[in-house]
Amino acid sequence: MISATHAILIIAVTAGCTFLTRLAPFALFGRKEPPKAVLYIGEVLPAAVIAILVIYCLRGTSFMEMSKWLPAFIACSITAALHVWKRNNLLSIGGGTICYMLMIQLIFV
Amino acid sequence: MLFDSGICYEDTTVDFCLGKMYDSSIMKEALKFAFKRDIPVMLGYIFMGIAFGLMLQDAGYSFVWAFFISLTCYAGTMQFVLVSLLTGGAGLLSTAVMTFSINSRHIFYGLSFLKKFKEMGKAYPYMIFSLTDETYALLCGTRIPFEIDSKKTMFFMAALNQSYWVIGCTAGALFGSLISFDTTGVDFAMTALFVVIFVDQWREAKTHIPVFIGIGCGLVSLLIIGPDNFIIPALAAAIGLLIACRRPIEGGKKSGGENTAAASDEDRKKSNGDDADEMPYAGGEAEKEEGKA
Numbered sequence: 001m002i003s004a005t006h007a008i009l010i011i012a013v014t015a016g017c018t019f020l021t022r023l024a025p026f027a028l029f030g031r032k033e034p035p036k037a038v039l040y041i042g043e044v045l046p047a048a049v050i051a052i053l054v055i056y057c058l059r060g061t062s063f064m065e066m067s068k069w070l071p072a073f074i075a076c077s078i079t080a081a082l083h084v085w086k087r088n089n090l091l092s093i094g095g096g097t098i099c100y101m102l103m104i105q106l107i108f109v
Numbered sequence: 110m111l112f113d114s115g116i117c118y119e120d121t122t123v124d125f126c127l128g129k130m131y132d133s134s135i136m137k138e139a140l141k142f143a144f145k146r147d148i149p150v151m152l153g154y155i156f157m158g159i160a161f162g163l164m165l166q167d168a169g170y171s172f173v174w175a176f177f178i179s180l181t182c183y184a185g186t187m188q189f190v191l192v193s194l195l196t197g198g199a200g201l202l203s204t205a206v207m208t209f210s211i212n213s214r215h216i217f218y219g220l221s222f223l224k225k226f227k228e229m230g231k232a233y234p235y236m237i238f239s240l241t242d243e244t245y246a247l248l249c250g251t252r253i254p255f256e257i258d259s260k261k262t263m264f265f266m267a268a269l270n271q272s273y274w275v276i277g278c279t280a281g282a283l284f285g286s287l288i289s290f291d292t293t294g295v296d297f298a299m300t301a302l303f304v305v306i307f308v309d310q311w312r313e314a315k316t317h318i319p320v321f322i323g324i325g326c327g328l329v330s331l332l333i334i335g336p337d338n339f340i341i342p343a344l345a346a347a348i349g350l351l352i353a354c355r356r357p358i359e360g361g362k363k364s365g366g367e368n369t370a371a372a373s374d375e376d377r378k379k380s381n382g383d384d385a386d387e388m389p390y391a392g393g394e395a396e397k398e399e400g401k402a
Contacts, residue, residue: 001169002198011174013201014191015181017208018215022240025219026226034223037355041348042220044319044358046249048347049217050307051323052340053242057300059336072300079301083308092308093149096301101294 067108075100139258143265146251149305150243151273153298158277160296161188163285165278168196172282179278183239183271187211188278214340217348218245225263232264239267243302250306252313318358322350 029038058076062068079096086092162175182188187208194204218240219226226236244267251266253259311320330343351358 002195006198007170007174007195009201010194010199010204011178011182011191013204014184014187014194014208017205018182018184018187018212019238021209021212021215022219022237024216026223026237029220029223030227037352038220039223040355040359041351042223044351045217045348046221046245047310047314047317047319048323048326048351049344050246050249050303050310051320052327052343052347053246054300054303054307055324055327055331055343056242056340057303059331059339072297075297076300076304079304080308083305089146089149089305092305093152093298093301096304097152097295097298100297100301101292104294105291 071100071103071108074103135258136261138256139261140265142253142257143262143269146247147266147269147273149298149302150247150270153243153296153302154270154273155277155280156292156295156298157185158274158279159281159285159288160292161192162278162281162283164189164192165195166282166285168192170195170282172279175278175282176275179275180271183241183274184212185241185243210338214242214344215240217344218242221245221249229260229264232260236264236267239271241270243299244270246303246306250309316358318354319351322347322354326350 029035034042054076058072061072075096078099079092082095083089083092158179161179162172165175165178166172178188178191182191190207190211194207199207219237222236222240226233229236247266247270248263253262307320311317314320326343326346327339330339330346333339334342
């Protein structure tokens with residue numbers, strides 16, 4: 001095991017750099033009135049980012065093996081369907097997650 | 110119905126009416142609303158945090174370390190990488206490079222909250238610090254009702270999320286090994302959260318061009334670059350395309366009618382042609398987009 005000082009330094013660097021990535025847009029554009037184009041990007045970006053984040057979550061899913069992508073695909077569909085139907089966050093997320101866990105633990109082992 | 114969206118900039122009247130009133134019932138309302146909206150993240154963060162705590166404990170670090178890491182770093186994927194950096198005794202420079210490469214997607218998130226966070230006064234630095242994937246998605250996807258103080262609610266949402274993460278990480282290092290049921294797959298809760306916010310945004314959006322841009326850029330980048338480094342090129346390409354498609358997107362927002370899809374496609378072709386030189390991804394992906402749309 002490395003020394004405690006070294007460990008603390010690694011953690012401090014990780015914390016600092018993580019904060020810097022989050023601070024960057026505010027440091028660049030936060031001072032005065034941001035350019036119109038930047039505000040426009042900020043307004044339309046979330047829709048694109050959420051789509052990319054869904055892909056990001058599923059990025060490790062292998063499309064070669066059906067036992068990998070099928071449960072993820074079914075669980076996403078169940079989540080979306082439940083949400084379109086009842087529009088209850090907890091029900092959609094809970095239902096989708098439980099189905100996923102059951103599928104990968106019992107069916108697609 | 111009057112709603113105040115998390116990314117809406119025109120709610121100064123709301124703040125004028127409610128922001129100045131420092132009333133405990135307003136605090137309670139905001140906290141209650143934030144708590145309800147945060148429940149999905151609570152489940153995800155606590156279980157993911159437990160997984161992290163367990164891993165850290167296995168690497169020989171106690172719950173005190175887990176507590177301070179989740180308090181100061183507060184990053185999902187990066188904390189898991191941090192465990193291997195600690196066990197491997199990584200150098201500080203490589204730690205910094207690793208952190209920047211894994212977390213660089215956060216650079217884009219603040220763009221949606223430039224004004225909103227600044228208006229939050231004392232909470233401004235904390236809101237920047239705590240802007241994780243999940244908090245970002247939740248803040249974007251939440252429409253705060255008119256009668257609830259939006260700034261306090263946003264602060265509570267961010268702070269509650271981090272408290273769940275800290276609790277999960279610490280508890281994982283303390284008692285994670287006592288969990289007896291099989292939690293394999295519980296991390297799907299985060300995917301499901303993004304799917305739910307995706308559905309919400311889809312329903313409320315006046316134009317779906319940004320969503321298709323996101324799907325297209327994400328998939329194309331994933332296919333070309335592979336799962337490890339696809340997100341930054343995907344986000345960069347998405348921003349390029351969003352700029353290129355500014356006219357159709359804003360046009361679609363204003364009119365919001367049935368005929369916007371056709372009109373916007375033409376506009377999109379035009380503006381893509383103009384900007385194709387500046388954006389290397391714009392051309393190829395725009396064609397794919399059109400195929401899908």
